Amino acid sequence: MAEQRPYPSDLSDARWKLIEPVLSAWRADRRGRGLDIGRPCEHDLRAIMNAIVYVDRTGIPWRYPPHEYPPWQSVYGYFAHWQNDGVFTQLSGLLRRLVRAAEGRDPEPTACVIDAQSVKTSANVPAAGQGYDAGKKITGRKRSIVTDTLGLLLAVMVTAASVSDGAAGLPLPTQVAADHPTITKTWADSAYRTTVIEGGAALGIDLEVVRRDSATRGFTVLPRRWVIERTLGRLMFHRRLARDYEALPTRSEAMIHIAMIDLMTRRLTRESTPTWRDT
Template sequence: MALCRSRHNGKKIAGRKRSIVTDTLGLLAAVLITAASVSDSAAGLPLLTTVAAAQPTFTKAWADSAYRTTAIDGAAKAGIDVEVVTRNPATRGFTPLPRRWVAERTLGWLMLRRRLARDYEALPSRSEAMIHIAMIDLMSRRLTGENTPTWRGT
């Protein structure tokens, strides 16, 4: 399981932060939509406790350094071992981080949906529903082998 957030990285912007938990294939296990001002550690704790309660088979998670001690300690109490994946400071340019790239790839798949990329939704619950619909569409296209063009191809 990989824990990730969308790319607001401490910027002072109005909007939402999408925190997701995926399995090792990149399929969505849980999602939490919060205000962009909410810290990643504060969002990670309820997300991991939700996953632990709903899917007790998850025992290991990989996260970035934004999910600090609060989320890690809370996940340990719920029975999930969280390993922080850090970037090597000597590395230059883009380098996919082990295990973390799975969640980043899932966020990339979600951003292929115009409604999620532009964030038209007024309520966080609607934004969460659109994420679930996008994942349902992705999984059904994989099962059927259909390759439907996205809005970017037009």
């Protein structure tokens, strides 16, 4: 029988080596606490992670993975456990520090950028978790993210699209200050002002608004803000993020972390991300 060819989204040996210790430690911890009694761990962690990245990259429903992967119930079960236990956040933080070190930066950033993106939702998202963004004319959810100056994810929060950028972004400086006390500077657009600036100042973070020149016509690259705009664009290569399909906002946030894990492992191993342009 011919050997099964890997899918383009599958983890290479080098990429798997970066994340395997965290997943193996998670499984060992569950075994140590007796959480798998009566339900032996029969699935390979690499196969599970490959299936999760496949869903994130291709945008297929959870019930539709190729037969080469473990059963979808097991894949989704691991995804839910890893989201609840903060495994994706832990992996994202570990890989971010490795990327920063590889780029000759300190592992912990001293400055960051904040922005938001509104996307449409699918039919399975509860109506109570959606809203209308009058500025973007989109009914759905809003993703507020914070990145470092390399565009690497520091924090993410998903809300209804009707929540203003300022209100959605208000809790993020508090989270960033707690997780990254070295940060003293933030850049944002004009939607983040007054309350967010005052909240950041109380935490010792100087928030500077980068404004677009009113005399400029057409597309223009804005200082600092282009970094986070590029990150949002790269995230959209993962078709599961083109629309919000997750019933829970926390699961939607996990999908963003998975996309960043995919991007950062490729960046560390210098592997390209196949797109339609490569066909």
